[in-house]
Amino acid sequence: MTAPLHEARANGPGRALPDTQQGMRRRNLARVMHAVSAEGSLSRAAVASRIGLTRAAVSTLVDELIRTGLLEELGPERPGRVGRPGSALAVSGRGPAGLGAEVGVDHLAVCVVDLRGEVRARIERQGTNRGRSPEPVIEELTGLVRRIVAEVEREGLWPAGLAVAVPGLVARDGRTVVAAPNLDWHDTDLGALLPAELALTVDNEANFGGLAELWLGENTPHDFLHVSAEIGIGAALVVDGSLLRGTRGFAGELGHVPVHPDGPECVCGGRGCLEQYAGEEAVLRAAGLEPGGDRVGLLAGRAADGDPDVRRALREAGTALGIALTGALNLLDPEEVVLGGALAGLAPWLLPALETELARRTAGPPCPVSVSRLGSEGPLLGAAHSVVRAVLDDPAAVAGRG
Amino acid sequence: MTAPLHEARANGPGRALPDTQQGMRRRNLARVMHAVSAEGSLSRAAVASRIGLTRAAVSTLVDELIRTGLLEELGPERPGRVGRPGSALAVSGRGPAGLGAEVGVDHLAVCVVDLRGEVRARIERQGTNRGRSPEPVIEELTGLVRRIVAEVEREGLWPAGLAVAVPGLVARDGRTVVAAPNLDWHDTDLGALLPAELALTVDNEANFGGLAELWLGENTPHDFLHVSAEIGIGAALVVDGSLLRGTRGFAGELGHVPVHPDGPECVCGGRGCLEQYAGEEAVLRAAGLEPGGDRVGLLAGRAADGDPDVRRALREAGTALGIALTGALNLLDPEEVVLGGALAGLAPWLLPALETELARRTAGPPCPVSVSRLGSEGPLLGAAHSVVRAVLDDPAAVAGRG
DNA sequence: ACTATTTCGTCATGGCGGTTTACAAATTAG
DNA sequence: CTAATTTGTAAACCGCCATGACGAAATAGT
Structure with missing residues (x-):
């Protein structure tokens, strides 16, 4: 599943993909995940009314998401109102996680964010990368990635993808650094230098910073x-x-x-x-x-x-x-x-x-x-969260991989 | 059905509308219309392979579109290849049509474009509108609209909506001219001055010109x-x-x-x-x-x-x-x-x-x-075509109105 | 000519997905 | 303790597309 997780984009009239029942199911699974994720904790009935499906339909969707480990049942809600209390659902704190990395001019950083949006681990290494060639820098970054992955695996997390923020222009393939003047990197395919088993997205640090603001800003x-x-x-x-x-x-x-x-x-x-x-x-x-x-x-x-x-x-x-x-x-x-x-x-x-x-x-x-509010943490957080969002946007693509 | 035809926009993750089978059907109807419209004439099998559905599914979709008068069967195709020739389908030249209007500084213009994209009628009136207040101008425009609608109704066309291009800033409600300096119009709700039975969209002439370029440019x-x-x-x-x-x-x-x-x-x-x-x-x-x-x-x-x-x-x-x-x-x-x-x-x-x-x-x-290539005709054509696109984008919304 | 092959459109069947309807469970209001 | 309300689930149903088979209509080969 190194497939284009990110291509959830809808293009104007008539998306490229056929509109089939399985696609519908996948989109509805995503809707459930987003609803629960946005609210932190939600009952099936609340999800149903929020996304416009019936309780019965949501029940089957939730069952599937619980089976695949993306959601978990927290138990009965505190009943404030009349009626049978719902059973609280929450996004799982285990399973797939987002791996974000930042190649700065003066540092490297890697972090792991779980599906709930919590930062579960973070490593940083100070030291200038100005003028260093890509290979040793990315090798060093790979070392940090391997360390942090091993660390969070002990908590039941596994990386659903890796997003790397770089200070430069990145091609639309999401892998190639076209020009990073302050690193003196040009037309460098980071995909060739990073572990192939991780679904990779490379983007400009400003872009990831903007996404962090969008997703995490107040x-x-x-x-x-x-x-x-x-x-x-x-x-x-x-x-x-x-x-x-x-x-x-x-x-x-x-x-x-x-x-x-x-x-x-x-x-x-x-x-x-x-x-x-x-x-x-x-x-x-x-x-x-x-x-x-x-x-x-x-x-x-x-x-x-x-x-x-x-x-x-x-x-x-x-x-x-x-x-x-x-x-x-x-x-x-x-x-x-x-x-x-x-x-x-x-x-x-x-x-x-x-x-x-x-x-x-x-x-x-x-x-x-x-x-x-995020300041210089923005790009790193945005990168990690972009992987998390990709999972929430298409939970079916990730299910059964763990 | 003065409902927001234009709101085919997909908002980021998880559209606002629930993903139900009827929605799927509607989107597939739209896909068929777009495929046929883009190619001018296409057989069922060609549509099927183009949009990724099976021939059987396309058959039922086409049946429905023919029943509602949006598609028509032209008869057997010229067989160039081996195998049974398909039956050519084309977008209907009758039924719903797009009504576009332009309020220029020095003229008014109205035109009708059918679902095939052909301009079926056009009226223009020269004369400056600089400094005239909105009411008489729109009244005059309404006169032109009524004349042209009467004219094309004799050919079996009826307006699925009216799009008006104006030289000024238009609010996102798609009705209100916030400021048109060269007309000296400010905060004018054109919806209140135009016939209520026509689904209305107002936009900047540059925007409609751009859309015309997108849809009609080479x-x-x-x-x-x-x-x-x-x-x-x-x-x-x-x-x-x-x-x-x-x-x-x-x-x-x-x-x-x-x-x-x-x-x-x-x-x-x-x-x-x-x-x-x-x-x-x-x-x-x-x-x-x-x-x-x-x-x-x-x-x-x-x-x-x-x-x-x-x-x-x-x-x-x-x-x-x-x-x-x-x-x-x-x-x-x-x-x-x-x-x-x-x-x-x-x-x-x-x-x-x-x-x-x-x-x-x-x-x-x-x-x-x-x-x-379109020059000064762009805004008018873009306006009319925007109505046509709205129909192609959701044929089910318009079916059964004629 | 005549047959084999290819492609088209349609039909019957089936699977899948959400809805409807009904009901038991769990809570509050009186 | 009963009535009302809300939740979650199960069974029956309906709609939509896929599958597979078939006749129809063309070409290609002999």
Whole structure:
């Protein structure tokens, strides 16, 4: 079952797959899983009324899910109302789990999330990967993966797939890193370097960060822009609850939106791209600091101390971000902008200028800008949860594998 | 059945509707209609292999569609291959039809498209609507609608819905014109002014133009940007074969993407928006011409005559468009950009500067830019076809109404 | 010509999936 | 302690598609 778990996408009129009774069953199994998962604990009757099937039908679906170990029965609910109390169902804390990994510029991280959404294990290794070739890095990552898998297997969990977040552009095949400038990786097929027995998905860290925000954020809407700056500036475009990836998978390159069209030249070939004003290197230079080390922490520290150069640099970055975002908001009309990744930590000094700029350039009420609660954990969590979601989206595909 | 025909949208995991056998049947009916419609004429066996059902199942589906008048049997196919020839099926040229209307700044137009996609009637009325209040304009439009409906009813067609294209922002309810600056309409509920018996959809003309391109364009991909300039500059964002509308329905406002952030002030509150450089008024001013009359024709004529001021003005507009599009392409990564509406007619003089700018600012191969074949007919055709698509998307909803 | 082969459309049968209906179990309200 | 309410399950039913077989209508080969 290395089949395309992720392809639950419905394409406009008439999906590619025939509409058969088995497909119906599979979709209804998924609906039950989602209902229980969203609520934490639910009786059969509650599931039935929530997804619009009859209690009898839900009973058979639940039976099947319990048999395959994806749901478990917690026993009778506390009866608050009149009538026979229902029997609480919950997503199983054992069985398939999501394996998420992050290849950062300065670290590697792996975590396991169970179907309930709980983080069950996490390993991290500090140390720069800048300029290292993919093979040793992925070999090291594989070591971490094997360790963590062995660890959680003792708790009855097994990995239903592996999702890897990388700081770069990823092709739509979900395996190939087309370009990761800060790692100096180009056209690298991670599928060839990772254990073949794990169903693999590779994606941009901004995208996984955006998905984490969508799935784990407190009041996150279904349409928003998740802006994430690490070294480059990327954005995840979440439209109607799913990621906009673009034809080649390169959507969301906010960093290369022109801000001052006659500005300084950029590596992308353009001039005056946002990255020239709000990218990490540009901000450090504008603040009179040297790159290297924990750069974001350094910036935040100096800004908190009131360093005027740093404050000014961040204000200017915020203004540039505001200009680029004005364009994006006019094009996409999202419900919200969420600042994630390194931007979350610098938000206090970026936000005022950013919001001023948005307000100046918008006719109606400006789009609200919020700061991610997840911060730099977003991509890792998003990756692991994407595997979990794939299981919830098609429980039948996973059943009987454990 | 004024029910939301358009809501065939699938929301992420687990659609809102329960997955029942009747739903399955409805979706399969739609699949048959789409298959036949896409091919023009198809036998039952060909439909079956195309949509993945068995011949027996398709037979019953086709029977039902023939009984309700949506399909018709053309008789035996010309046998080119061995074996019994199939019986050709075609979408009916009678029965439900799509009614499309366009409220332009300088004209009104209405047309009827049958399920086969043929334009069966068309009425147009020239005359400016600038500054007229909505009531008399829509009253006049209603008159045209009634005339054209009476006309096509004699051919056995009846309207399955009415779609209206307007030059302005439309709310997501698909009825309310939030702002149409060139008509000076604000927060106008067209549903209250049009015959209630017609299922109504109102949308931006750029959006309908984009849909027309998607459905009728020659080699149009599923992901593209349709840029349409009439007075303002709007874009339709087609992602994975469907329109990106935005939370409020305001997506695609390319005209207010900042191009020179310190440029002249714009009505939107911003500065240096694309519209300041490539909007009709700006181009006319830059070319030293007075607004009024057939302005696009005037520009095209002068440009063709080699008028240097006009040529320069169009070059500069092309450059500005290129800058704004660079931002859009970085965000959306579409497969193509299509110039439609008035831009199509001016393309010869806009394209060189536009493409130069895109090439300069893009690292990889630049996104191809093409010119719409439909030109200014796009919005009207898109509107009418959107009704037709709604019928094809759910034939069961319409069956038995005729 | 005449037969074998291929393909098409249809019919009868069957399996599968959700609904309907009925009922026992478990709780609260009075 | 009874009536009312809600839950979960079982049995009968209906609808939908798959399967397999068949006649019909064409081509290919002898």
